[in-house]
Amino acid sequence: MLHFWDASWPLIVDKCPCDVHFVEWLEQERIAGAAIFHFGTGEHHVIAKRLAETNSDNRLYGVTASKNEYQTYIDLAVADPEVARRYNVVFCDIYLLDRKLLPVFDVVTLFHLGEFWNEKNAAYGAMTDRQLTELMLDRMPKGGKLLVYTGSYAFDKAEAVVDALEAAGRLIREPDFKTLRVYRKA
Numbered sequence: 001m002l003h004f005w006d007a008s009w010p011l012i013v014d015k016c017p018c019d020v021h022f023v024e025w026l027e028q029e030r031i032a033g034a035a036i037f038h039f040g041t042g043e044h045h046v047i048a049k050r051l052a053e054t055n056s057d058n059r060l061y062g063v064t065a066s067k068n069e070y071q072t073y074i075d076l077a078v079a080d081p082e083v084a085r086r087y088n089v090v091f092c093d094i095y096l097l098d099r100k101l102l103p104v105f106d107v108v109t110l111f112h113l114g115e116f117w118n119e120k121n122a123a124y125g126a127m128t129d130r131q132l133t134e135l136m137l138d139r140m141p142k143g144g145k146l147l148v149y150t151g152s153y154a155f156d157k158a159e160a161v162v163d164a165l166e167a168a169g170r171l172i173r174e175p176d177f178k179t180l181r182v183y184r185k186a
């Protein structure tokens, strides 16, 4: 059976501020016209709603492994085509993403790297956290930005992956933004 996430996440900024910090980072950096990949939409879809509010020309591709979060995306898209215009959500196990089905992304968030991968994913030969991160890097242009979340309860695992890729010369660290660690693809 697919290792789906049997839960649904509302916006709880004091517990998990990563998506709100990401919105602030996009605005600070004046990111425009970018294709953005986002790991873990939540049921709140705050990034997409903010893009629609500000009439941003960024595009967002979110993934969720939660049935309810996916349903909230469907409800949102039906209710508000302005959100749906530049926001697509895919229900999946992120560790099964297929290179041939992925476009190129200018910005990639892997805020929940390390949090959910376990033996259930391994049972069907899904990628590891390191392989997932390398796949996303392969789908980014040179200079593309990859962000991880230092407040994640699994940040030790995520940090091990990005540290190794930095040591291998594939990532270059940029200034942190609040709870987010930012890298540039070398």
Ligand SMILES: C[S@@+](CC[C@H](N)C(=O)[O-])C[C@H]1O[C@@H](n2cnc3c(N)ncnc32)[C@H](O)[C@@H]1O
Residues within 6 Å of the ligand: 003, 004, 005, 009, 010, 011, 012, 016, 017, 018, 019, 039, 040, 041, 042, 043, 063, 064, 065, 066, 069, 092, 093, 094, 095, 111, 112, 116
């Ligand atoms: C704790 S919630 C955080 C949601 C949002 N980023 C936030 O901070 O409010 C974790 C997110 O990871 C997603 N997720 C968990 N396992 C996943 C998997 N294997 N593939 C894709 N998404 C997954 C969940 O669907 C959920 O959206």
